[in-house]
Amino acid sequence: MKRVLVLYYSQSGQLGRIINRVVKGLERRAGIQCDCREIKPREPYPYPWSFYAFFNVFPEAVFLDGCPVKPLDIAEEYDLVVLGYTIWFLSPSIPVTGFLQTEQAADLLRDTPVVTIIGCRDMWLIGQEKMKSLLSGLGARLLDNVVLTDQGKSLYTFVTTPRWMLTGKKDRFLFFPKAGVAEQEISASDRFGERLAEALALDKEQGNEPLLSGLGAVNVNGKLIATERIAHRSFLIWSKLIKRAGAPNSLARNIVITIYACFLFCLVLTVVPLNMLVRAIFSPLRRKAVAREVAYFEQPSGR
Numbered sequence: 001m002k003r004v005l006v007l008y009y010s011q012s013g014q015l016g017r018i019i020n021r022v023v024k025g026l027e028r029r030a031g032i033q034c035d036c037r038e039i040k041p042r043e044p045y046p047y048p049w050s051f052y053a054f055f056n057v058f059p060e061a062v063f064l065d066g067c068p069v070k071p072l073d074i075a076e077e078y079d080l081v082v083l084g085y086t087i088w089f090l091s092p093s094i095p096v097t098g099f100l101q102t103e104q105a106a107d108l109l110r111d112t113p114v115v116t117i118i119g120c121r122d123m124w125l126i127g128q129e130k131m132k133s134l135l136s137g138l139g140a141r142l143l144d145n146v147v148l149t150d151q152g153k154s155l156y157t158f159v160t161t162p163r164w165m166l167t168g169k170k171d172r173f174l175f176f177p178k179a180g181v182a183e184q185e186i187s188a189s190d191r192f193g194e195r196l197a198e199a200l201a202l203d204k205e206q207g208n209e210p211l212l213s214g215l216g217a218v219n220v221n222g223k224l225i226a227t228e229r230i231a232h233r234s235f236l237i238w239s240k241l242i243k244r245a246g247a248p249n250s251l252a253r254n255i256v257i258t259i260y261a262c263f264l265f266c267l268v269l270t271v272v273p274l275n276m277l278v279r280a281i282f283s284p285l286r287r288k289a290v291a292r293e294v295a296y297f298e299q300p301s302g303r
């Protein structure tokens with residue numbers, strides 16, 4: 001009998017549904033015992049978010065401050081841990097970071113194989129780099145990664161995802177597609193669970209080879225790599241400024257957040273189109289370098 005612990009934190013329930021499909025796939029095979037647990041912050045985060053609540057978590061997410069979470073009712077040891085997380089401001093969501101900072105996580109994850117499952121808009125590369133360092137700090141062995149991103153082009157999800165987060169509305173409107181991960185992609189996630197169960201039956205979790213090859217576990221959009229790096233650099237600067245301005249939800253912090261939001265709005269109207277133009281001009285010169293980076297971020301299993 002192999003024991004699998006599946007952990008996740010989901011606000012709207014979207015990542016929860018992805019995780020449920022993975023668990024269904026895992027449980028299709030006999031000889032697997034699967035415990036599925038939701039990470040719960042002691043103080044719940046709002047959903048939908050108000051504008052200021054949303055930006056108030058920005059610095060703490062970027063700096064991986066974490067938050068207190070409720071202890072989980074789990075066994076002492078598992079053969080595999082599946083960790084489902086969403087991305088907040090190019091970083092793992094605060095409750096998941098908070099969990100990874102607990103003693104319970106330290107005890108659970110030491111020398112334990114982990115597979116991460118990300119459900120996000122489409123900017124997760126830096127978040128997964130941060131996750132890798134959190135996991136390696138705990139002595140966990142990251143074996144594989146799955147990423148499901150929101151449907152529609154990046155320019156559209158730049159509108160549909162924040163609209164969904166700030167209003168709870170996911171429906172199509174004007175020429176924008178529905179927000180969130182496509183339903184077919186969610187339903188097809190059981191294939192990851194089935195493959196993990198197969199791998200466990202063959203003791204493959206004890207090795208270091210990727211487990212999910214050929215399943216389309218990760219598909220990196222090379223065009224977003226530079227954008228994400230630039231955004232993260234600016235996030236580090238603004239997070240510091242917002243944090244220094246005052247405690248969460250203080251008037252001083254909200255004033256700096258307002259300035260930041262105006263700055264972001266101007267940035268989107270000016271620097272983003274300019275950046276797209278420059279990238280289009282220089283993309284033939286950067287093709288090889290981008291292909292190398294795509295291959296790096298798509299590891300372990302890739303497309």
Ligand SMILES: Cc1cc2nc3c(=O)[nH]c(=O)nc-3n(C[C@H](O)[C@H](O)[C@H](O)COP(=O)(O)O)c2cc1C
Pocket residue numbers: 009010011012013014015016054057086087088089090091119120121122123124161165
């Ligand atoms: C505060 C906040 C910040 C977010 N930042 C990002 C981000 O940087 N990159 C990204 O791809 N998605 C981002 N998202 C979207 C989430 O990763 C995720 O898709 C969304 O919260 C839905 O997940 P859930 O309802 O299952 O929790 C953000 C969401 C929130 C609430």
